[in-house]
Amino acid sequence: MLAITNAKVYPITGKPMDGATVLIDGGKIVAVGRVEIPSSAETLDASGQYLFPGFIDPHTHVGLWGEGDGHMAYDGNEWTQVTTPQVRALDAINPHHISFADARSAGVTTVQTLPGSGNPIGGEMVVVKTYGRTADEMVLRRPSGLKGAFGENPKRLHGQNNKRTPSTRMGVAAVIRQHLIKAQEYKPENGRDIGLELTAMVLRREIPLRLHAHRADDIVTAIRIAKEFDVDLSIEHATSGYMIADFLAEAGYPVNIGPTLGSRTKLETANLTFRAAGILAKAGCRVSLITDHPFVPLTFHRLIGALSVREGMSEEDALKAMTINPALTLGVEARVGSIEVGKDADLVLWSDHPFKTRARVLATYINGNCVFEQV
Amino acid sequence: MLAITNARILTVSHGEIPSGTVLVGDDGRIAAVGADVAIPAGAEVKDAGGRTLTPGLVDAYSHLGLVNQGQGWAGDDADETTDPNVAQVRALDGIYPLDEGLDDARSGGVTTAHVSPRGTAVVAGETVAIKLRKAYAADQLVLRRPVGVAAGLGETPKAHFGGDKKYPATRMGIAAILRDALVKAADYKPEKARDLKQEALLPVIRGELPLCVIAHRSDDIITALRIAKEFNLKLMLLGCTEGFLVADLIAEAGALVAAGPSLAPRGRQEEREVGFHLPATLIRQGVKTAIVSGHPHLPAQYLNIAAGLAAAEGVSDADALRAVTLTPAEIIGVADRVGSIEVGKDADLVLWDGCPLEVMTRVAWTMVEGKVVYAC
Numbered sequence: 249m250l251a252i253t254n255a256k257v258y259p260i261t262g263k264p265m266d267g268a269t270v271l272i273d274g275g276k277i278v279a280v281g282r283v284e285i286p287s288s289a290e291t292l293d294a295s296g297q298y299l300f301p302g303f304i305d306p307h308t309h310v311g312l313w314g315e316g317d318g319h320m321a322y323d324g325n326e327w328t329q330v331t332t333p334q335v336r337a338l339d340a341i342n343p344h345h346i347s348f349a350d351a352r353s354a355g356v357t358t359v360q361t362l363p364g365s366g367n368p369i370g371g372e373m374v375v376v377k378t379y380g381r382t383a384d385e386m387v388l389r390r391p392s393g394l395k396g397a398f399g400e401n402p403k404r405l406h407g408q409n410n411k412r413t414p415s416t417r418m419g420v421a422a423v424i425r426q427h428l429i430k431a432q433e434y435k436p437e438n439g440r441d442i443g444l445e446l447t448a449m450v451l452r453r454e455i456p457l458r459l460h461a462h463r464a465d466d467i468v469t470a471i472r473i474a475k476e477f478d479v480d481l482s483i484e485h486a487t488s489g490y491m492i493a494d495f496l497a498e499a500g501y502p503v504n505i506g507p508t509l510g511s512r513t514k515l516e517t518a519n520l521t522f523r524a525a526g527i528l529a530k531a532g533c534r535v536s537l538i539t540d541h542p543f544v545p546l547t548f549h550r551l552i553g554a555l556s557v558r559e560g561m562s563e564e565d566a567l568k569a570m571t572i573n574p575a576l577t578l579g580v581e582a583r584v585g586s587i588e589v590g591k592d593a594d595l596v597l598w599s600d601h602p603f604k605t606r607a608r609v610l611a612t613y614i615n616g617n618c619v620f621e622q623v
Numbered sequence: 624m625l626a627i628t629n630a631r632i633l634t635v636s637h638g639e640i641p642s643g644t645v646l647v648g649d650d651g652r653i654a655a656v657g658a659d660v661a662i663p664a665g666a667e668v669k670d671a672g673g674r675t676l677t678p679g680l681v682d683a684y685s686h687l688g689l690v691n692q693g694q695g696w697a698g699d700d701a702d703e704t705t706d707p708n709v710a711q712v713r714a715l716d717g718i719y720p721l722d723e724g725l726d727d728a729r730s731g732g733v734t735t736a737h738v739s740p741r742g743t744a745v746v747a748g749e750t751v752a753i754k755l756r757k758a759y760a761a762d763q764l765v766l767r768r769p770v771g772v773a774a775g776l777g778e779t780p781k782a783h784f785g786g787d788k789k790y791p792a793t794r795m796g797i798a799a800i801l802r803d804a805l806v807k808a809a810d811y812k813p814e815k816a817r818d819l820k821q822e823a824l825l826p827v828i829r830g831e832l833p834l835c836v837i838a839h840r841s842d843d844i845i846t847a848l849r850i851a852k853e854f855n856l857k858l859m860l861l862g863c864t865e866g867f868l869v870a871d872l873i874a875e876a877g878a879l880v881a882a883g884p885s886l887a888p889r890g891r892q893e894e895r896e897v898g899f900h901l902p903a904t905l906i907r908q909g910v911k912t913a914i915v916s917g918h919p920h921l922p923a924q925y926l927n928i929a930a931g932l933a934a935a936e937g938v939s940d941a942d943a944l945r946a947v948t949l950t951p952a953e954i955i956g957v958a959d960r961v962g963s964i965e966v967g968k969d970a971d972l973v974l975w976d977g978c979p980l981e982v983m984t985r986v987a988w989t990m991v992e993g994k995v996v997y998a999c
Contacts, residue, residue, distance in 0.1 A: 315888060315889040315890075315895065316889035316890065316891060316892045316893070316894055316895025316897075317892065317895070318892050346889075400695075509886075509925070510919075510921075510922065511690075511692060511724070511918070511919030511920075511922045512692040512693035512723070512919075513695075513919065514693070514695055515693060515694065515695045517693060518692070518693025518694075519693070520693075542888045542889065543888065544888070545887070545888050545889075547898075548886060551928065551982055554982040554983055555982065557983060558982070558983045558984075558985060603982065603983055604981065604982075604983075605928070605931035605932065605934070605935055605980055605981050605982045606931070606934065606935045608935070
């Protein structure tokens with residue numbers, strides 16, 4: 249049993265509390281607030297420090313995308329086929345990859361990690377905690393969605409580089425539709441297909457389709473298809489989503505915005521701005537912030553919240569967009585995303601508010617275990 | 624005459640003035656700075672409201688205007704990759720003054736930038752220092768031309784040329800091409816036939832302008848030091864990711880360093896050690912070190928945040944601010960004009976609504992030569 253005492257506690261689902269105690273036992277949060285500390289508890293005095301729930305990034309390639317590791321370490325896109333629902337991020341995760349250490353030292357304790365956006369249908373996604381010896385023991389939810397992609401990446405990878413369908417946005421939409429129809433007609437008794445099994449879960453609304461869409465028209469196409477097939481959807485990137493904020497809010501699908509701490513490298517990111525998250529939150533969308541690690545390194549995860557606030561988002565909305573909102577969008581809100589009794593003890597002790605430039609993570613806890621400590 | 628009053632002035636060259644005035648002449652230069660400056664009759668007054676005034680930021684390594692925002696391939700002119708020696712190309716000819724990247728940079732308080740070709744070619748072309756004036760012709764932006772000649776070592780030329788089964792495919796080949804280019808330029812006889820490729824390297828060979836070497840791995844940095852010594856060159860290192868491993872040797876050689884970007888992914892193998900330990904170590908070692916954006920690698924508007932993150936790694940606030948103002952101005956040879964708030968220098972000024980090293984701080988306005996080029 250561990251009692252973290254005297255910290256400024258940000259539960260997220262409630263108001264910040266000065267000098268509060270969080271009691272941890274068996275990997276769970278067992279008490280929060282003015283708490284009688286049992287004599288058996290180890291005590292950590294966190295006076296002057298800030299305690300937040302572990303941050304959650306719902307869109308990353310942690311563990312499966314090489315970073316300065318050379319070609320052989322890149323396992324992001326199974327680009328040899330156009331639709332690859334049969335591939336699983338889990339099978340490419342290297343728990344010892346430096347990106348997990350980056351996550352822990354940046355106070356990020358849960359990530360969804362996913363195949364890249366080269367294929368219109370890219371594969372199975374998984375939600376993992378950022379500490380563990382094997383990928384399997386890190387899993388928080390699997391499968392957590394089916395990745396798909398609109399826009400420039402599939403056009404370039406297949407149409408331009410490999411001279412095959414799709415080479416246009418029309419082609420991308422057609423490939424995705426045809427794939428969903430194939431899954432509708434799938435009969436396991438005629439031969440098992442592990443890819444279509446996953447897509448069938450999407451059609452039964454057990455997991456969402458999570459679609460890469462930057463440009464506003466790609467977002468609209470994603471919503472059109474989700475409605476046609478009556479499936480759940482999360483919109484990934486949505487960097488131009490703020491231009492159709494009312495439309496998005498009315499559609500009601502969650503949006504995972506980013507990567508924004510970068511430049512407008514592609515045509516489809518031409519409208520990139522840190523104002524986006526605040527505009528969409530104000531319009532009523534459930535907004536989560538993403539780094540798309542390694543494209544924005546998780547080391548700088550806190551900056552995407554700070555810059556969203558600088559450009560108009562409320563601090564409360566920004567913190568939600570890094571904690572409870574992604575937990576909801578990933579379907580893991582019963583376990584993580586806030587400091588509440590009964591949730592996993594995924595906690596981060598900061599030297600200062602994480603939106604301050606000089607703030608440092610002092611310690612990161614996952615399931616009550618200290619997995620990073622500032623030396 | 625313009626008077627900016629009631630400002631907390633961080634001069635960079637002469638410390639802080641808790642509450643003071645800056646007078647800007649009609650020539651766009653700073654006419655007076657101080658706590659007690661008499662405001663001439665008829666001067667326009669701009670009340671800073673107690674906010675913080677710094678010199679405009681200077682970015683010692685960028686591709687501003689060469690890689691246009693949101694244009695993809697069509698707007699990328701940073702890299703003439705068709706030959707390993709393209710000394711004859713000039714950054715000036717690729718700069719698009721209407722690129723949104725320049726507006727972004729102004730919004731982050733950047734007023735001067737060193738613009739370099741990317742360095743996929745081993746000898747990559749002439750670099751230029753620009754002012755982020757509001758202008759529509761690249762020539763109207765020029766502050767100093769040329770600043771130096773860019774060169775690229777390591778993985779980028781190796782992957783590009785070697786990947787196409789062309790020379791160079793190794794670091795040995797890259798060094799040989801660089802030496803050959805310098806030898807050829809030294810032997811150049813213009814009276815036989817004028818050759819822009821050789822001409823561009825002449826000021827470098829004479830030691831008048833630096834060779835600006837983009838190098839990341841420590842052995843590539845050492846190769847740059849070796850070749851500079853062989854040919855008695857002035858050396859500026861750009862990028863310099865593993866420079867912290869050989870900081871003493873860089874200091875000993877007297878090389879200038881445009882370090883970073885450190886707020887960046889570990890893209891290539893040679894960049895795997897990326898981080899703010901780089902500027903922290905170099906500055907501690909006494910190397911003349913600028914903190915840079917490498918725009919668009921890190922968009923230039925986040926240069927102040929990069930300086931802040933260096934401060935978080937132990938660089939003093941004053942040194943961190945100097946590393947994005949006066950030091951880069953010295954490195955690119957324009958410190959007589961920019962980099963600090965001093966009488967006679969250009970009135971390139973930024974007003975911040977808080978500490979310029981804080982991520983949440985906004986720029987209220989950015990001024991180049993007395994003219995506001997961005998206002999919040």
